[in-house]
Amino acid sequence: MKFSQRSRFAGNVIEEEDAFAADLVRSGKQIIKLNRGDPVAYFPTPKYIVDAYIRALKSSKTGYSFHAGVPELREAIALRHKKLYNLDVGAESVVVTQGVSEAIIFVNSMLVDTGNRAVISRPYYPLYLSGLQINGGAPVFADYRNGEIDVDLLRRRIGRTKGIKYMIFANPSNPTGSVMERKTLKEIVDLANDLNILIISDEIYDEILYNNSEFTSISEVSGGIPAVIFGGASKCFDATGFRIGYALIPGEDELSLEIKKTIADYAKMRLSSNTTAQYAFADAIKDEKNHRIAIRGMVNEISERINFAYDLIRESRRMDISERPRGAFYLFPKVDIKGMDFKNDRDMIRKLLVEEGVQITRGSGFGAQDNIRIVSLPPKDILELAIRKIDKFLDRHSR
Ligand SMILES: Cc1ncc(COP(=O)(O)O)c(C=O)c1O
Structure with a gap:
């Protein structure tokens, strides 16, 4: 065959x-x-999260749930971004996925046709490239210099290339561990704005920070241009096996609304993500002290x-x-x-x-x-x- x-x-x-x-x-x-x-x-995985999982199990939270995620979790995620980044969004801006991995697969399937281009920061998280290529897309690489994406170089590299679908990067970065300065993020936003490129910021490590690093979420500098933010339970909540991630789309512009709707349509195809883990993750986010x-x-x-x-x-x-x-x-x-x-x-x-x-x-x-x-x-x-x-x-x- x-x-x-x-x-x-x-x-x-x-x-x-x-x-x-x-x-x-x-x-x-x-x-x-x-x-x-x-x-x-x-x-x-911390005991308070394991206990939350057991509670969810014992109260029979074991069926299919709403395709885009249970309301408790979507609200908790929106609140998390409000508390950490002063972002005003509601639960409807969040789609819960089976790990950020699934979100990466969804956005690529949703945006990329054969021959399309997307910008990928390099070194990249491997799924960024395979997720693009599996849909027939090809990369334009955004290389790092001294821990920052070299935005001038990227601008030159894009040149006259039209119709770039999106730009994706991990901040903090896997594999380099760099955390980008606010100034660089602003330059990225300017470039995305000039060239009409959707920004996808993978912030799955947003609380794994040390050596005096200061993290800026793209939502703090994006000034309302369309962006998709990834996060999840795997790293910052130390629960990789829950397989819970999310895509957060803060904008209310036409493109952002279309993205929210279409990612949710993708989520319908696999009915729901792990329901028990969603309730546990919601409790884990809300229990700020622990x-x-x-x-x-x-x-x-x-x-x-x-x-x-x-x-x-x-x-x-x-x-x-x-x-x-x-x-x-x-x-x-x-x-x-x-x-x-x-x-x-x-x-x-x-x-x-x-x-x-x-x-x-x-x-x-x-x-x-x-x-x-x-x-x-x-x-x-x-x-x-x-x-x-x-x-x-x-x-x-x-x-
Ligand atoms: C940058 C980055 N994005 C996404 C993922 C996938 O995470 P998840 O467990 O949420 O699928 C990883 C996993 O290592 C990662 O490093």
Whole structure:
């Protein structure tokens, strides 16, 4: 059977070696997994959220729910953005999805036809590119310089290209951990306004901030131009397995209203997202006291760990990192792959697994083939062991 052309874009680079790693584990090898950004692996979901889930279960919140999300959750999300960013929106501006992943898939399916273009910041979160390409779209890349999207360069790169569908970026960034300055966001808004480009700001890490970073939500600077904001339970509420995310569309202009309606139509196709988890997430957002305690504890610990790992990489002979991360929980150092005896970075990642039992993700999956992505959530002793192993391995393979 011949599968569709588009199906070759299905998949996820972050998990591409999981089956191979599982085989190694079956054959008795121990693997340190630093490929998946799952906080729950090291920070159990806070008890107050688990209790909320149990309460929802016990009160039989187990049926289908409204396709765009239960009112309690949509209201709680709108209120969250009011409290954090002084944004005045109602529940009808929120569509609840099965993770931000589903929101990314929805917006691409909704906006992109074959031959269309969209701007993707680079390095990118892998689903931004595959979500675009699976619908026949092609990227125009917005590269970062010193932790900020280089807006002048992007303007030149767009040139006379017409009809760009949207621009997407993660702020804070996965994989670099950069948090953009308000000034850059304003420049992005100006560009989007000039060229009529819809802004999609993935703010899923908006509370995972450290090293004196100040976060600005796009809604604080967008001045009413159409924008879509992504957020969810996975990272800031440490509940990846809930599979709850959301798209928030603050505008009341014609395009924004059309987006709200059409994302909701997409949501109808899969009936509803996890109902129990929606109620639990609504309670988790509303319980601000417990949330503050939980997020502070987790972020303090992540900050300790990632700064420790960053300093170790700074000392490394074979990895190079300039920008100290200020958000999310990844390190994205450069590696001189051309000066090593690997066929390519995928070959390097596989050999690292076999020889040292460390699983990380290749930079080419994020649009940066001279980099590697290291999830920096584990305790310091594990991070130290892994980084020393990676360094020793790279040293051994250097020409
Ligand atoms: C930037 C970014 N967006 C979206 C996602 C997907 O998150 P979700 O669990 O909500 O599907 C991730 C997951 O790592 C991410 O890093």
